[in-house]
Amino acid sequence: MSREQLQWPEGVKRTKQRESVFAVLQNAERPLSAMEICTAIDKLDGAASAWLSTVYRVLELFVEKDVVVKTSLINSDMALYELNRLQHKHYATCIKCHKIIALDNCPMEQSAPPIENGSFQVIGHRLEFFGYCKDCSKTLMEKCGS
Amino acid sequence: MSREQLQWPEGVKRTKQRESVFAVLQNAERPLSAMEICTAIDKLDGAASAWLSTVYRVLELFVEKDVVVKTSLINSDMALYELNRLQHKHYATCIKCHKIIALDNCPMEQSAPPIENGSFQVIGHRLEFFGYCKDCSKTLMEKCGS
DNA sequence: ACGCAAATGCGAAGCATTCGCAAGTACGAT
DNA sequence: ATCGTACTTGCGAATGCTTCGCATTTGCGT
Numbered sequence: 001m002s003r004e005q006l007q008w009p010e011g012v013k014r015t016k017q018r019e020s021v022f023a024v025l026q027n028a029e030r031p032l033s034a035m036e037i038c039t040a041i042d043k044l045d046g047a048a049s050a051w052l053s054t055v056y057r058v059l060e061l062f063v064e065k066d067v068v069v070k071t072s073l074i075n076s077d078m079a080l081y082e083l084n085r086l087q088h089k090h091y092a093t094c095i096k097c098h099k100i101i102a103l104d105n106c107p108m109e110q111s112a113p114p115i116e117n118g119s120f121q122v123i124g125h126r127l128e129f130f131g132y133c134k135d136c137s138k139t140l141m142e143k144c145g146s
Numbered sequence: 147m148s149r150e151q152l153q154w155p156e157g158v159k160r161t162k163q164r165e166s167v168f169a170v171l172q173n174a175e176r177p178l179s180a181m182e183i184c185t186a187i188d189k190l191d192g193a194a195s196a197w198l199s200t201v202y203r204v205l206e207l208f209v210e211k212d213v214v215v216k217t218s219l220i221n222s223d224m225a226l227y228e229l230n231r232l233q234h235k236h237y238a239t240c241i242k243c244h245k246i247i248a249l250d251n252c253p254m255e256q257s258a259p260p261i262e263n264g265s266f267q268v269i270g271h272r273l274e275f276f277g278y279c280k281d282c283s284k285t286l287m288e289k290c291g292s
Numbered sequence: 293a294c295g296c297a298a299a300t301g302c303g304a305a306g307c308a309t310t311c312g313c314a315a316g317t318a319c320g321a322t
Numbered sequence: 323a324t325c326g327t328a329c330t331t332g333c334g335a336a337t338g339c340t341t342c343g344c345a346t347t348t349g350c351g352t
Contacts, residue, residue, distance in 0.1 A: 013349060015299060034340080051301050056340060058299095074272060075216070077223055077308075078339070092266050101266060107254055120238050120247060123277035126220055127254075131269035159318060161330065180309080197332050202309065204330095223339080224308065298349080305342070310335105317330070322323100 006083050009065035017041075017050040021058045022067075030091070030100045031071055031080035034059060073100070074130060094133035096140075101133060152229050155211035163187075163196040167204045168213075176246045177217055177226035177237075180205060219246070220276060240279035242286075247279060 024040040025032070038055045041047050059081050062068035069084045073093055092101045108125060132140060158164070170186040171178070178186070184201045187193050205227050208214035215230045219239050238247045254271060278286060
């Protein structure tokens with residue numbers, strides 16, 4: 001199954017700002033915050049700049065139209081947005097440098113979620129790892145001496 | 147392994163407000179927001195009321211001392227706090243009524259997290275289910291007829 | 293090209309959370 | 323038991339992310 005490119009949502013008016021947000025998200029390889037999207041648009045060639053509140057409104061629309069997924073990570077009050085690539089994704093966050101690393105597989109893929117029988121109808125799940133990335137675990141080791 | 151009762155953190159001065167926050171969290175059976183803790187304290191017999199900013203400061207301290215865990219749920223910008231009962235916990239959130247249901251087992255307990263070899267040192271994970279609780283899936287069915 | 297509903301710019305408002313500082317309090321030393 | 327001081331708290335203001343309101347502008351069907 002190849003990564004399917006998301007199409008423009010049906011019945012949504014095309015505006016420069018919306019196309020800019022969409023373009024930024026398509027180029028992003030990790031979830032972005034609204035402000036990151038906003039500054040990314042400024043740097044984008046030939047894209048009209050968009051006000052932050054507009055970006056929020058566009059994102060809200062996209063989430064509603066199901067082309068964007070809104071997430072958030074631990075110890076962060078900021079919402080993150082990414083294109084809904086229709087494939088299950090999880091991330092690992094480095095406790096130290098807060099880098100976000102995308103994972104390719106889902107550990108729960110086959111194991112059916114063992115929720116108490118019938119007491120909850122599971123639609124989906126959110127899974128997030130935290131720990132130390134390669135770089136940070138390296139520097140940690142160096143600090144502690146071998 | 148019985149549920150161990152958490153002790154007062156060492157080297158932490160006892161004050162009415164801190165003891166109130168601790169008591170509220172001990173009685174809570176689900177993670178609470180700072181404001182919920184604040185109003186719970188008001189209702190607590192013989193507890194001096196605590197200002198919201200104080201509650202936040204107490205919680206910050208407790209998190210630092212490792213007796214409290216800070217979490218958050220999807221589609222919510224609010225932080226939730228619960229006693230660190232030293233046992234792994236996960237929750238299921240109802241998309242409709244936002245009820246939170248505690249789960250007893252962790253689906254990832256035995257399956258070692260299959261992160262790319264050596265590229266990330268996993269310390270822990272956060273897992274959260276969403277879907278419909280018993281009540282809401284019932285009313286949904288009724289609405290859809292048959 | 294025109295008209296109108298919808299989108300945007302812009303700032304203000306709204307939350308949860310944090311900060312700053314003066315007043316109050318716990319707790320070890322006396 | 324009392325004192326002194328460093329730590330806490332009350333309280334409000336500030337912050338940062340997000341949403342709202344409204345006048346102006348823009349996309350798009352006709």
